[in-house]
Amino acid sequence: MTAVEPEAATRGLVEIHDVHKSYGGVEVLRGIDLTIAPGEVVAILGPSGSGKSTLLRTINHLESVDRGSVTVDGQLIGYEQRGDRLHELREREILKRRTQIGIVFQSFNLFPHLTALENVAEAPIATERLNKADARDLARGLLGLVGLADKAAHYPRQLSGGQQQRVAIARALALKPKVLLFDEPTSALDPELVGEVLDVIRDLAQLGTTLVIVTHEIGFAREVADRVVFVDQGAVVEQGPPSQVLVAPRHRRTKEFLAKVLG
Incomplete structure (x- = not known):
């Protein structure tokens, strides 16, 4: 065993602890706790307005949090600890840490x-x-x-x-990010173009990079994800392997959502 193997084994560990976020008094994220293992592919599903994209954007600090913390491989993203309080970093330091986390938006932004x-x-x-x-x-x-x-x-x-x-x-x-985030990567595409993008993400899933994908493509999530996380009203309602969450969901809200989406 070489000296670099332990470091490689922890590359891309995402830990989200008790994350809260509000806009104008409306709580969008209500105490999210989620751990994503290195190399894991996680699909985040949920109805419009459930907080999925906000959650994704807190991972690379495009959205600050009101309470809680996000770390990648144990390093706080966007903040530093001083005593028992978190203080937001200066923009230069935020940008430096953000390079560990790639993000692909709906609208390309080229x-x-x-x-x-x-x-x-x-x-x-x-x-x-x-x-x-x-x-x-x-x-x-x-x-x-x-x-x-x-x-x-x-x-x-x-x-x-x-x-x-x-x-x-x-x-x-x-x-060469440790973590790659996708925010509804096919939602702005014509239906006939969706497949070529999903094929690329499918290939990336085999390379060992941690992937977190907000998507409405249920079939794709079933095929590619190691774990599906269903979010509703700013909280994690249910999570587990696709074979459980998408085929035999346990929570009433998950069942209702899938019934609407799958028709």
Whole structure:
């Protein structure tokens, strides 16, 4: 056993403890407790307005929390502990820690004036992790990984929605994150383009990166996820393997939700 194996074994452990979040007096997250093991693929399901996306965004501190904490491999995200209180870090430190956690949004968010290759290479260059030549080599490899090696010189306007989302996935991978978050990655796509994006995520699930996926694609969650977490009204209602939660749910709310979604 080598000296690096224990560190590798803990790469991507997400621990969410008693997380609360309110907007204007409305409590959106009500004491979320969730542990996601390194390399685990977790699908988060729930009705619109249940707090799924807010929960996802607290993991990389795009949303601050009112109470509780989020750690990745034991390191607080967005905060530091001083005595018995948490204090929010300065933006520079937040950005530094956030590089451990990639996120893919619904709406791609690519830079329109940059090619696919330049979009993917931008983060490693901006964070000074790689020089321009090495970043471009990495970007070419990642575009190949998502099936877009032949689109490196194309601008976002020249790509379909599915292709843009695959570039966004490659960009999220460029900093070699410990954890990769997906916020409804197919919801903005035409139905015929959904499959190509899900295929890429399916491939990523085999690579050992911790994946947390907010999705409405029940069949995909059943196939890819190690665990399904059903969230309603800001709380975890039920969680377990897809064979249990999606096939034989125990909670009334889970049953009602699946009955509506599956028709």
